[in-house]
Amino acid sequence: MKKISPLLVSLTAEAALLPIQFTLQDTLKGLSTDIWANEIKQCPIDIPFTCTNTTEIKNSCCFEYPGGVLLQTQFWDYYPPIGPDDMFTLHGLWPDRCDGQYDQFCDSSMEIESATKILESFGETELLAKMSKFWKNFNGNDESLWVHEFNKHGTCMTTIKESCYPKDTKPNQNIVDFYKKSVELFEELPTYEWLAENGIIPSNEQTYAKQQIEDTLSARFGQPVFIKCNRYNAIQEVWYFHHLRGSIVEGYYQPIPALLESQCPESGIKFIPKKNFKPPTPTNTDPSVPAPTGKVIRGVLKPEGQPGCLISNGHWYISGICAKFTLVKAEFGGYNVKSSKGYCKINNYGDFFCGSSVSPMQFAYDKEKGFLTFGGKTKWSAEKVPRGFNQVPISPGYDGPIEFHLKLDLQK
The missing domain is CATH 2.80.10 (Trefoil (Acidic Fibroblast Growth Factor, subunit A))
Structure with a gap:
């Protein structure tokens, strides 16, 4: 077995214990080299959460690095309206570095051209139906968003590389797992439902305070979340931050406080319904003021x-x-x-x-x-x-x- 240096791990607040010393060799004693090298589900249970380790973790199939902060991101798109009227849409699952920076398009050899064909080849019709319902692209081409999300973010996830799977695994299983986990995590974070339970619902008249929205979502998620508003002072994005113990597929996602301050006004936040929205007419008619430059x-x-x-x-x-x-x-x-x-x-x-x-x-x-x-x-x-x-x-x-x-x- 490949030698791995000992790790000194400080347990997280949920354990509230003194640091302990252990080796991955001890944890994996009795497992074959093939299982350690290729079986994504056989990660040691005592491996630390991402971004909390004090020494290097050698096995990248069990420890997500350098993207140790996992963001589950959701959008509320009403112009044009996409997705169900009573649901935020899934945007992606992003691996950020521990300092908030991030990598993208990390491995061109992993990039794909069609998510649909891959999922269909695995018989994932139910997964595709869910993605078609709430993983939506504003321009109507959902497939391009799915491909973009895997190529930009999935290729930067070390624990779902093909080398982390058993040798007899069907090719592209890691890609299927990326989409499955993204959908699964989204379904565990029902933003619209949480807001509605506290009386925060889409309205053309009612407005809300930032504290009200943040407190509502933080109470359900367990940690402060990030919300973002657009130029109409309307809520449009919600981001949930996690550390991860283990692999992207089988690991435990631990909620952590958002690494960014919310980008919304303190009050007067709109939650615009996904029906019949018309942007306000510009009031500037002064010819001395330059017109907007567009995109x-x-x-x-x-x-x-x-x-x-x-x-x-x-x-x-x-x-x-x-x-x-x-x-x-x-x-x-x-x-x-x-x-x-x-x-x-x-x-x-x-x-x-x-x-x-x-x-x-x-x-x-x-x-x-x-x-x-x-x-x-x-x-x-x-x-x-x-x-x-x-x-x-x-x-x-x-x-x-x-x-x-x-x-x-x-x-x-």
Whole structure:
């Protein structure tokens, strides 16, 4: 059996005991190497919750890492209205890092083109019926959302890699398990039902306080949750945060406090019915005030507080003309970024790169501050400041000695 170093584990508050010393070898004594390597259901019962361990956990089939915070995310979409009138819709199951940052599209070899075909090949008609009912895409193409969620998030889950399953397992069982667990967790968190039980129901007249909504959901979930409102001060998203003991499929999901502050006003929150909603007519008629730019934003990307800017390949440069970048609303949230070279992504080296053959990734844009971010990482870094005609790659996060915000200077 592969040697695994001892772990010093502090038990969670539910145990309220002193730290104990144990080894995974002791826990797994008597199990064969094949079972340990391939059987996802044979994880030790004493393995710590994600993000609570004090030393490295060696077996990635039993310990979700680095995405140790699991978010179950739900949407209330009324414009256009999708899903049942008395139910939030499922958006996804996301593995965030313990600090709130996250990875995406982690393993291209795991990516799929059709969730429906895979689920049908396993006879999962009931699961597909549930997904068709409440795992909805606002544009009507539910399949594209299902595929996107697995390719973006499922490929970053270490405990559902095919190598974690018995050798005789039918291919794609891990993909089926991803969708099953996402639906199962969603059904255990009936947001609409919990709100209705406390008198919080959709209404065109009634409004609610943030504290009222948060307290209602937190009382049912067991920990503070994250709620998000849109530009109409209407509730639109609810996120439930968990730590995980064991694998994505068989593990125990422990509710934890949300890692983000809710993004809703203190009062006057609307819960808009999924029927006959009409957005308010804009009241601004002053010709001196620029009209809204719509879904496309253009500008120059500059490392804040540093010389130079980004050129069209995505590198930092100080001796040439700044490239113009376009931010376009992405289908599933956030923005796709594009230069004259093509779409931009974070490449396999962790660098920002734009090119003709690039499949776009989702970036976030803070309109108030003008910052471009990626994967929950608010700052960027580089190994050095460019000199002369040198081009320097930049990366999201704090891996380099030079740190900065990446600001978009808007262009007309």
